[in-house]
Amino acid sequence: MATAFWPTAEHWSVEIPLDTPHPRVAALAGHGWLQLSNAPFEVPDSEFLSLEYMDWKSGGDTNFAPIATADGELDCRGFWNDGDERPDKDARFTTNADKCPTLRTYVESIGANFGRVRIIKLEPQDHETAMRSFHRDDNNRFNPPDQGWVVRSWFELTDNPDSYMLLMESGPDGLPDPTTESRIPLGKGARVVVDTQRLWHVVVHPGSAPRYALITSFESGPNLTRWIESQRH
Numbered sequence: 001m002a003t004a005f006w007p008t009a010e011h012w013s014v015e016i017p018l019d020t021p022h023p024r025v026a027a028l029a030g031h032g033w034l035q036l037s038n039a040p041f042e043v044p045d046s047e048f049l050s051l052e053y054m055d056w057k058s059g060g061d062t063n064f065a066p067i068a069t070a071d072g073e074l075d076c077r078g079f080w081n082d083g084d085e086r087p088d089k090d091a092r093f094t095t096n097a098d099k100c101p102t103l104r105t106y107v108e109s110i111g112a113n114f115g116r117v118r119i120i121k122l123e124p125q126d127h128e129t130a131m132r133s134f135h136r137d138d139n140n141r142f143n144p145p146d147q148g149w150v151v152r153s154w155f156e157l158t159d160n161p162d163s164y165m166l167l168m169e170s171g172p173d174g175l176p177d178p179t180t181e182s183r184i185p186l187g188k189g190a191r192v193v194v195d196t197q198r199l200w201h202v203v204v205h206p207g208s209a210p211r212y213a214l215i216t217s218f219e220s221g222p223n224l225t226r227w228i229e230s231q232r233h
């Protein structure tokens with residue numbers, strides 16, 4: 001193994017459920033991810049540069065600009081706050097949403113129930129550094145098992161064709177299986193839907209400037225399926 005760091009059985013991601021009754025999107029069944037066609041529109045830089053960012057480390061040296069949150073407040077927490085536990089959906093727009101009308105309209109136009117919507121600002125990190133942040137998400141905590149499985153979508157706002165999202169399935173030991181590795185290049189406008197509870201993921205970003213991307217949680221269901229089918233290559 002060329003990588004110095006590798007998750008062990010004690011990694012917190014290993015405990016996150018893989019098999020549940022939640023209805024899934026059939027298009028993700030094969031690999032757990034799906035690349036869509038590039039976005040057919042431009043997003044002005046001001047829609048991600050002028051937002052209010054918060055110091056929140058997830059997946060490396062990151063800052064996040066919340067566009068929709070559980071209660072519309074500017075925070076980066078999950079939706080399972082003490083005494084107010086909810087699944088990652090039914091989000092409300094924050095004040096940042098007023099500064100990014102193209103992105104807000106885009107998210108609303110998809111028609112699926114959405115949870116957290118935010119822009120990630122990721123500082124450069126090489127492969128070895130990124131591996132320390134390799135993880136699976138806990139997207140479906142408190143999500144009733146008869147409701148759609150929550151997945152994530154990415155929309156790249158800066159052009160980083162040499163950067164990539166690194167994805168792996170879990171092996172029988174619950175740890176990432178290197179034989180299942182996929183790398184999704186992150187050029188401007190690239191879009192991908194990922195079952196981030198199923199797949200280990202992190203972004204390798206060897207550039208010299210921050211990478212910005214829109215990340216949205218969506219509930220699986222007919223509306224998300226219809227949208228995915230309409231946006232495939």
Ligand SMILES: [Fe+2]
Pocket residue numbers: 059135136137196201
């Ligand atoms: Fe994640």
